[in-house]
Amino acid sequence: MDMLELVDIFVLALLAATAVAVARVRNLWAAVMFTGIYSFLGAAWMLILDAPDVAFTEAAVGAGISTVLMLGTLALTSREEKPSKKSPVLPLIVVVVTGSTLIYGTLDMPRVGDPSAPVHTRMNPSYIEKSEHDMHGEMPNVVTSVLASYRGYDTLGETTVIFTAGIAVLLILRKPGKRKTELPNSAEQKGSHG
């Protein structure tokens, strides 16, 4: 067992502990903070798995932007979760059954890191070999060339999705002032918040 494997197991254990903590904790503020920690650990693990591009996107998004957005939502709503009256038995059964089915499915998968796995052999020549030729050696980062060139249509679609989501948030949340003036007690509200 080498050093990296040890780090691997350590990060995975921390990830599992954080996920369980999120499930158990009642205070929403704490849950949001744990989610941030979870994202950051996920980013650390992605770095171990040789995907630096994804790792620092996840670090900036998960630990930065989405945590801030969730905290902003908490400030606009409430910080405590009401104790649930639902019994946890049925969800637990569903989760255990789904999980065991998925684990049964993994038994047919090649082990992690197997160079002969279909993921690594089905593209022939692989993007790595193709990129070296097509990009005339100017683009050493294959992730960028696949993202912007080989899968350019896909990325255009993703950018449009982000664009649409941004517009939708704008439509839902913009200009709270205008709505409030329609309410009869707008003057009091402005006084108490201003």
Added chain:
Amino acid sequence: MDINSLAGLFNYWIVIVLMMTGFYIVIARGNLIKTVIGLNIFQISVFLLYITMGRVDQGTAPIIQEAAQADQAYSNPLSSVLILTAIVVGVATTALALALIVRIREDYGSIEEDEILILDRES
């Protein structure tokens, strides 16, 4: 199925356990923000599953180095690309969900699923 090939699947199993934790939060909790948090955890776990699949033994990040040997193995760039865009799209859609939650709270005065359902039936 010997012990070595089972140990090679260990990472997948942990990722599945993480996914199921997120799934449990989504279906067991009535609080809308908690549900979004659960979806987030589920989502990150799926990202980890993809990245795990893209990894290769003795590999390195998919950035071609001039100095490397000819047979240098690189991890699969395709899984990185897919997840890279998925992360940013994910945060945009999460923001949309949170915006809807803020509006629900403003109109219903609650972010608990059961209370909202009762208010809906009364009206």
Added chain:
Amino acid sequence: MDNFPIIRVITKLLMPYILLFAFYVQFHGDFGPGGGFQAGVILAAGLILYGLVFGLPALQKVAPPRVIEWLIALGVLVYAGTGIATMLLGGKFLDYEALKHHVLPGWLPEGQHLGIFLVELGVGITVTSVMTVIFYCFAGREPVDGH
């Protein structure tokens, strides 16, 4: 945040490096890890940090909401515009080989390199502005008391 001088000073110190790193990731993404999506979220995270520490009005002075809203559309326009440009130059949609030119060879990027540069620029602009606008929406709203 007026009561936290340490946070204010550290943020002021870190700010230029966060912005510089974001631009480095954007424009060096062809050679090292990086690209439009990564740079966009890092730049937006930097702006959001500034807004959290110095208040929303201070951030909106640096990045006015109207400009940011325009930039959301501009990014997608740059991306799709690159595709249209390649079509006008005789290639297919987003076929960067059509972008070959002979102006300052070796200095200006051309072909695939130029196309990828433009596309990543469009992605970076859209991602940064969408994240910032979303932050404006959440931070600019005032809590309404429930029933």
